[in-house]
Amino acid sequence: MFRHPLFGLYGLLLIGASSVASYRGFSFTDVNTVQGVPKSVRDNPGVYRAIYSSYHRYSGGK
Amino acid sequence: MVRTLECPNCGGTVELKYERTINAVCIQCLSVLDATNPSLQILQKFEGAKRYQPKIPLGTRGKLQGGQYEAIGFQIRQIEVDGVTYEWSEYLLHNPYKGYRYLTEYNGHWNDIRTLRALPVASSKGSKPSVIYGGKTYTHFQSASAVTAFVMGEFPWQVRVGDSVDIKDYVAAPESISSEETEGEVVWSIGRYTNGAEIWKAFGLKDSPPAAIGIYSNQPSPYTGRIASSWMTFTLLSLLLLLTVIGVAIVSPRDQAFRQTYTFSTGNTEPSFVTPVFALKGAQASLQVQLKTDLSNDWAYFGLALINDDTGTAYDFGKQVSFYAGSDSDGAWTEGNRSGSVSIPAVPAGRYYLRVEPEMEKDGRPRRMRYELTLQHGAPSYFWFVLGFLGLLIPPVVTSIRAFSFENRRWAESDYGALVQSSSGEDD
Numbered sequence: 001m002f003r004h005p006l007f008g009l010y011g012l013l014l015i016g017a018s019s020v021a022s023y024r025g026f027s028f029t030d031v032n033t034v035q036g037v038p039k040s041v042r043d044n045p046g047v048y049r050a051i052y053s054s055y056h057r058y059s060g061g062k
Numbered sequence: 063m064v065r066t067l068e069c070p071n072c073g074g075t076v077e078l079k080y081e082r083t084i085n086a087v088c089i090q091c092l093s094v095l096d097a098t099n100p101s102l103q104i105l106q107k108f109e110g111a112k113r114y115q116p117k118i119p120l121g122t123r124g125k126l127q128g129g130q131y132e133a134i135g136f137q138i139r140q141i142e143v144d145g146v147t148y149e150w151s152e153y154l155l156h157n158p159y160k161g162y163r164y165l166t167e168y169n170g171h172w173n174d175i176r177t178l179r180a181l182p183v184a185s186s187k188g189s190k191p192s193v194i195y196g197g198k199t200y201t202h203f204q205s206a207s208a209v210t211a212f213v214m215g216e217f218p219w220q221v222r223v224g225d226s227v228d229i230k231d232y233v234a235a236p237e238s239i240s241s242e243e244t245e246g247e248v249v250w251s252i253g254r255y256t257n258g259a260e261i262w263k264a265f266g267l268k269d270s271p272p273a274a275i276g277i278y279s280n281q282p283s284p285y286t287g288r289i290a291s292s293w294m295t296f297t298l299l300s301l302l303l304l305l306t307v308i309g310v311a312i313v314s315p316r317d318q319a320f321r322q323t324y325t326f327s328t329g330n331t332e333p334s335f336v337t338p339v340f341a342l343k344g345a346q347a348s349l350q351v352q353l354k355t356d357l358s359n360d361w362a363y364f365g366l367a368l369i370n371d372d373t374g375t376a377y378d379f380g381k382q383v384s385f386y387a388g389s390d391s392d393g394a395w396t397e398g399n400r401s402g403s404v405s406i407p408a409v410p411a412g413r414y415y416l417r418v419e420p421e422m423e424k425d426g427r428p429r430r431m432r433y434e435l436t437l438q439h440g441a442p443s444y445f446w447f448v449l450g451f452l453g454l455l456i457p458p459v460v461t462s463i464r465a466f467s468f469e470n471r472r473w474a475e476s477d478y479g480a481l482v483q484s485s486s487g488e489d490d
Contacts, residue, residue, distance in 0.1 A: 018449065023347065027405070031406050032378045041336065041369065
């Protein structure tokens with residue numbers, strides 16, 4: 001590391017960033033969020049319109 | 063003692079500074095003269111078309127290897143490879159106590175050369191011939207027939223334009239060993255690659271030396287030693303990364319926020335339901351939703367929404383689980399997995415509940431599935447460490463590629479061609 005101070009610094013930053021990202025659970029992919037879901041969903045879950053409700057299911061098998 | 067004589071060809075003044083000079087070249091008409099003859103017999107008249115100017119003017123003194131040397135002779139030598147003529151300059155330097163040494167220059171690359179006092183031992187390195195001298199192996203680089211194209215100054219040997227010698231170069235950067243063979247006589251010399259700036263400084267020359275073009279046979283690689291040390295740094299950093307992985311794995315909270323087993327049956331009832339409210343504590347972290355089912359030759363899709371009970375913010379996601387098994391002529395087989403998990407990144411602390419909407423095949427047949435739902439907050443994502451490891455690989459890999467590219471370009475000029483041939487077919 002002492003012969004490559006820049007590589008050493010880069011590596012330490014990379015390890016630090018990896019640790020924080022891992023610990024905090026960061027991700028490149030984002031989960032869709034919906035704001036303002038009414039409290040009534042708890043009483044009537046069927047009224048909630050999930051974004052993935054039209055997702056096509058796999059029905060394979062060999 | 064300087065002897066001043068008259069050129070028998072042009073009448074110009076010819077100064078002979080050294081007792082051991084055998085041939086001298088008139089600086090006016092460039093005739094090669096016999097310095098051992100009191101009347102300076104003409105040995106060769108200049109018939110060349112081009113008159114070269116030495117970059118180190120003859121008579122200039124400079125300090126090299128602890129000795130004061132004077133440039134007394136200059137010649138241009140050429141080789142022809144694949145119909146292309148390459149030429150380089152040679153300067154003969156003299157010190158009355160230390161003797162002679164030479165400087166060569168090709169495309170801005172300089173070598174400080176002296177003759178060998180002992181013969182190198184012939185050997186081989188891989189498929190290439192080599193010589194061993196001073197315990198160091200020099201690999202054969204190039205063989206060629208060199209022709210003298212221009213001479214100027216004084217020489218302690220017979221020199222003529224048109225003289226031809228067979229040259230073999232062996233390299234072990236930053237040094238090279240060369241043999242020059244003429245009619246049974248072989249002269250061995252060793253050269254050390256030298257920067258033009260050092261030559262300019264040594265001889266107190268004005269301006270700046272010509273920039274070096276390309277890579278010379280014994281030019282030291284700027285990557286020598288850096289490959290091993292960069293991989294060593296990579297190893298140390300990788301070990302540090304591994305320790306960090308272990309550390310993060312230990313300190314990550316992995317709080318089990320919720321766990322419950324449910325049963326789902328297809329039918330006319332509303333499939334969706336919500337879990338009781340649960341608390342996610344601590345810092346912002348990923349939430350892992352694990353599903354364990356008892357599916358067999360079936361699939362299920364879980365429409366899921368993690369909803370913050372206080373803010374009404376919902377993370378909407380889904381997960382399909384399927385598992386098939388059977389046997390055929392190839393034997394037993396399985397496909398898929400009864401379990402699955404989804405990771406929701408960076409979920410802040412708060413009070414949440416999960417809306418679950420299971421779904422199975424709607425073919426009229428009744429289906430039933432038992433499944434366990436587990437939510438774990440703060441499980442580390444090891445993907446980032448994999449990414450970090452790949453990031454650590456970049457510097458040593460780039461250094462190795464550059465070092466290889468340097469050597470490839472060096473050997474492209476040799477008799478053996480590049481280490482890896484260019485796919486474009488370009489020949490430079």
